Amino acid sequence: MRVAVLEKNGDKGWFLLDGDRARRFDGSPFEGARLGSIEIPWTPADLRAPVRPSKIVCVGRNYAAHAKELGNEVPKEPLLFFKPPSSVIGPGGAVVLPKESERVEHEAELGVVIGRRVRRIAPAQAMSAVYGYTCVCDVTARDLQKKDGQWTRAKGFDTFCPTGPWIETELDPSDLAVTCAVDGAVRQSGRTSQMIFDVPTLVSYVSAAMTLEPGDLIVTGTPEGVGPLVPGNHLVVSVEGIGELGIGVVGST
Numbered sequence: 401m402r403v404a405v406l407e408k409n410g411d412k413g414w415f416l417l418d419g420d421r422a423r424r425f426d427g428s429p430f431e432g433a434r435l436g437s438i439e440i441p442w443t444p445a446d447l448r449a450p451v452r453p454s455k456i457v458c459v460g461r462n463y464a465a466h467a468k469e470l471g472n473e474v475p476k477e478p479l480l481f482f483k484p485p486s487s488v489i490g491p492g493g494a495v496v497l498p499k500e501s502e503r504v505e506h507e508a509e510l511g512v513v514i515g516r517r518v519r520r521i522a523p524a525q526a527m528s529a530v531y532g533y534t535c536v537c538d539v540t541a542r543d544l545q546k547k548d549g550q551w552t553r554a555k556g557f558d559t560f561c562p563t564g565p566w567i568e569t570e571l572d573p574s575d576l577a578v579t580c581a582v583d584g585a586v587r588q589s590g591r592t593s594q595m596i597f598d599v600p601t602l603v604s605y606v607s608a609a610m611t612l613e614p615g616d617l618i619v620t621g622t623p624e625g626v627g628p629l630v631p632g633n634h635l636v637v638s639v640e641g642i643g644e645l646g647i648g649v650v651g652s653t
């Protein structure tokens with residue numbers, strides 16, 4: 401099932417996509433919304449970010465080759481950090497490069513959308529808490545990440561969490577291609593099977609610290625090949641079985 405947020409003529413809502421037709425939910429699919437029967441046409445220009453999370457929990461250094469390219473050790477436990485919900489943008493949006501940073505980089509990642517409220521769920525049950533999957537770019541001001549000593553600002557600027565194009569609910573996340581292309585050139589190409597900590601382990605680990613709410617987003621780490629963005633770039637993050645998230649890049653205003 402492919403679930404998206406569409407906005408048409410200023411009216412925004414949750415829809416089930418079926419080819420070029422869409423059926424509207426009567427509310428949020430995370431809160432048991434029912435599906436209407438009327439089908440309408442949609443186009444990619446109607447897509448908006450398919451999440452409105454209470455929190456975005458990200459995982460650092462979850463691919464060994466990426467930890468190595470930045471000169472870091474592979475962590476013994478998942479390394480967690482937050483991005484604020486205010487950093488989310490949807491398909492067709494643009495990353496705004498802040499004037500405070502001289503080096504902003506892309507990190508293509510698999511996003512896990514939580515479907516029900518859980519706390520301390522065991523790895524064996526953790527997949528029952530997952531609603532579906534989407535593509536995320538964990539945009540990072542690399543210079544500020546080093547300078548600040550912690551990552552709140554480097555990961556948290558407005559527009560630093562492009563998400564979409566929709567949520568795919570039926571997907572096995574254990575071995576999917578994750579890629580990032582900039583202006584048509586592939587910069588990152590990995591597989592989720594290379595993750596140090598897999599999706600059930602991550603959901604369980606995060607839930608041991610904090611209650612996960614429906615709609616929350618866990619962003620699972622990036623493969624090697626991260627690199628800088630400049631104004632005018634066009635970024636495409638793709639995850640096998642989900643689709644492609646296209647994003648622009650503009651300078652600070």
Ligand code: ZN
Pocket residue numbers: 458459460507509538621622
């Ligand atoms: Zn990341």
